[in-house]
Amino acid sequence: MPFTRSAFAALLEPLDRRIVARAVGAHDGDHGVGDGAHAWTCERHLKTLLFAQFTGLRSLREIVHGLGAQSASFYHLNLRAPCRTTLSDANAARPAAVFRDIALALIPLAARTLRREATR
Numbered sequence: 001m002p003f004t005r006s007a008f009a010a011l012l013e014p015l016d017r018r019i020v021a022r023a024v025g026a027h028d029g030d031h032g033v034g035d036g037a038h039a040w041t042c043e044r045h046l047k048t049l050l051f052a053q054f055t056g057l058r059s060l061r062e063i064v065h066g067l068g069a070q071s072a073s074f075y076h077l078n079l080r081a082p083c084r085t086t087l088s089d090a091n092a093a094r095p096a097a098v099f100r101d102i103a104l105a106l107i108p109l110a111a112r113t114l115r116r117e118a119t120r
Helices: 007-012 017-027 042-055 060-069 084-093 096-119
Strands: none
Touching (some): 007 042
């Protein structure tokens, strides 16, 4: 069976790993999250929050169940369903400045895209 990208993967396409890494490094966002495949990094956290936003999920339980139901589709995004407490702790402990810096880096990209679409 050929690989088909998910719609969520297409939405994440403008999100450059270098932008995320720069913001995480500037604010020490991954401090204390562990190492390896099971570490709950800022990148995974961001993808989880974006998934929740795009799908209209409002509670931690909904987010965990929603990601769990789609886990086979998201393995290529390095995304898995966290425990509810892990997500809660990450929401409480992560510096919001990481996500602010990522959003600020994406605004010019979105503006360019909107200008291009407006001229068509």
